[in-house]
Amino acid sequence: MSEYDYDMISRYFEGEMNAEEKKAFEEQLQQDAALQNEVDLFRDVNETLKMKLHPDENELAFRNSLEEMQGEYFKSGAKVVPFRQLRRWMAAAAAVIIIAVSMLILAPWKKDLYKQYAYIEMPPVAQRGTQADSLLSQATENFNNKKMAGSLPFFEAILRDDPQNSFVHYFYSIALLESGQIERSRNELAGLYEGTSLFKYDAAFYMALGYLKEKDKDKCKEWLNKIPGDANVYSKGQKLLKKL
């Protein structure tokens, strides 16, 4: 099939043909099975890509409601309990030991250190009226109102269209961290840290905070120490190091 024909098919679907052209095209379609196949595939490809790459406002609102339910019905971060083979009382005993040990090692009375350092707001969006901007402003609104889970689908929609956007990756990773999806947040942050964007060391800082949230002080320090002296977050990182 020549390229001219794809333009023709596309004009046919967009309703850009005049009556005469349309009639001629439909007549040809009737007689030409190969053309009919091309047209069917063209329509299928277009519809499918639109479905997968261009979620509209309705779908984003739908995903938003799912995201809100997720936390209510699934405990994030919960892993399969490896005690299946143990007797119930042994599992219970182990749990008591774990709690006792974590009281000693992890010092839960220090837990608001995380909150103190994790606080961040997204800068306001300069509206230019494109779809990406409207998504970003919705992500920002949710994020700054502490509706972290609610912001996730908007970030995801932007990243589908613009997977290299490190600004969005950065705030997305924080939203994941704040909504308790630590593993996913870590994947995002690791990507940023390995890259060369402006957010490289900010990502290292939030990586450290992720470990702080889990009371893993060693890992937390390890990440804080990766921040070099000329980075913006260096002094913040050093302050946190001292408190640890």
Place this chain on the structure above:
Amino acid sequence: MDPLKIIHTDQYFLNGLLQNDQAVVKEIYSRFTGKVKGYILQNNGSEDDAADIFQEALIDIYQQARFKELTLTCPFEPFLLLVCKRKWLKELKKRGRQRVTNEPERLSDIGEDVFALADQLQVQEEKAQLFLAMFQKLGERCREIIKKCLGNKPQEEVATELGVSYAYLRKKKSECTAELIRLIQSKQES
């Protein structure tokens, strides 16, 4: 689609998803998450895995109900469970994990109509994944042009946004589409 298809009374679940009806969404979560969780936890998965699979299944069902004329010709519960189970099996395969202990297809109370509908969903989803994979093979400029043209925006506006003339956009889009279709056809024939 086939006008003889008989729509199941559970179609209200799909309608509720399409209309983002909070009560229906909540009903779906409260009634069905337990079973999906149970199955995945028993088969080498975590609660996070169960959460992901459940959400992905609902999004697939939503998208196909909206764009691919999926209607419910069987009860909703076994359909949703089967979709989740198949997704989880696929995920396990991807991770190269152990074999699953409870083969889902052996569950006795699943009717033919449920399998048929789950098959339909799976075929459509696999096709969509193929289209997407071929789309990713295109050059960056082609991907940008096709993606921008998928929206409902007038093509003249898209041309301005991309900083090209309308005629150039049409020509380029036609070339990119031709390449995409050629890639898809070569995959479908092989």
